[in-house]
Amino acid sequence: MTGDAHPNELGEFLKARRAELAPRTVGLPDTHGRRVPGLRREEVALLASISTDYYTRLEQGRVQPSASVLATLAHVLHLSDHQRDHLFKLVGRPSARHRRPATQRPHPQLRRLLDDLTASPGVVIGRRMDILAWNALAVALFTDFAKVPEGRLNCVRILFTDPAMRALHADWRAVARDCVSLLRTEAAKDPGDPQLISLVGELSVEDSDFGQWWGSRRAPLRRPGVRRFHHPLVGELVLDWDTLVCGSDPDQKLVVWTAEPGTPSYDGLRALASRAIGRPGGLTTGQAR
Structure with a gap:
């Protein structure tokens, strides 16, 4: 009924x-x-x-x-x-x-780790895959997160709605499907989360691939892997990624991308770091408003 x-x-x-x-x-x-x-x-x-x-x-x-x-x-x-x-x-x-859940802030320990990451891009991810904090190399690799409108700092939303993200990822569809699967795992933790429900509704309307993948039952990738990027400034990058879960707040994770020393990708990250140092603010971290 x-x-x-x-x-x-x-x-x-x-x-x-x-x-x-x-x-x-x-x-x-x-x-x-x-x-x-x-x-x-x-x-x-x-x-x-x-x-x-x-x-x-x-x-x-x-x-x-x-x-x-x-x-x-x-x-x-x-x-x-x-x-x-x-x-x-x-x-x-x-x-x-x-229903208005409390605003999530990056854990101080993860912020300190971000402050120390000067040679690798890193972001802190929270509930529903919201982006809570980032370092300068993450901005240089992906986008200027500080310019994303308030309330829209979300990994999946940016991946599906920013055309530059499709051009950046060499295998955008594989990355996007993994993100949808991870978002479904987040949804299982709190099916009534209004912000997540709104996010799913918005992306289902705006992108047919999202709607199709959301309805599937593909298991999310649970181990570190490799991502390939076509960066407009430094060219091809092959980066390993890994995740560190915050011990005192399991809803927060630090995701880091690294390159094998002595490879062109390692040199590419160093070149991005040099550019970041030259920009206003230098190698500083940022967080959601």
């Missing part, structure tokens, strides 16, 4: 809302000859990265949607805060947007 007042109240709400939306509002062509007003079921399903069959059963009241599916549909259907609250209420779930 999807509600107490009416067994198919959720379906009626979804049908009414999609009928109100013009295709051009969601970026679809507004062709002539439509037999129904607004969006078709298959169009909503496509935008939400779910199957048409699943969405049809959802409107028919035959399935119970997860919080992440509800968040995605709220995004796809351009729901107001009031409408979003109503959507969650119809399936007996609290509105995720009212």
Whole structure:
């Protein structure tokens, strides 16, 4: 059952809302000859990265949607805060947007380690793969994290939404799939996390690959590995990466990229370090606001 007042109240709400939306509002062509007003079921399903069959059963009241599916549909259907609250209420779930978890700050020990890393890029990753802190070489290798708008400093979001990240990673698809799998592991720790639900909904709408990979059950990579980069300033880099979990806060990890001494990649990192020293601020660490 999807509600107490009416067994198919959720379906009626979804049908009414999609009928109100013009295709051009969601970026679809507004062709002539439509037999129904607004969006078709298959169009909503496509935008939400779910199957048409699943969405049809959802409107028919035959399935119970997860919080992440509800968040995605709220995004796809351009729901107001009031409408979003109503959507969650119809399936007996609290509105995720009212829950505000405490802001996570980088652990002082990890900050000190970052301060000492002058020859290797490093970042501190927190819950839902948010970026909590970084050093100058991480900025030189990836992007200027300090310029990312507040609330959007997230590894997966940057990887999927910043075109420069696709050009930087030699095997972007493999890296992106691993990140989606790791994000799913984070989601399992706290399925009701409103920020994570919102992140999944946003990326499912914006990127079809994310939606497809999120629905898969691929196990995340749990061992150190090698990443290959096409850096615009120093060329090809082959870097090993490893993760150090904070002993006093397991929700925080320090990820470090290193190069084998005597290799072109090692020389490339040294060249990036030299450039970082020459920039305003020098080799300093930064953290999320």
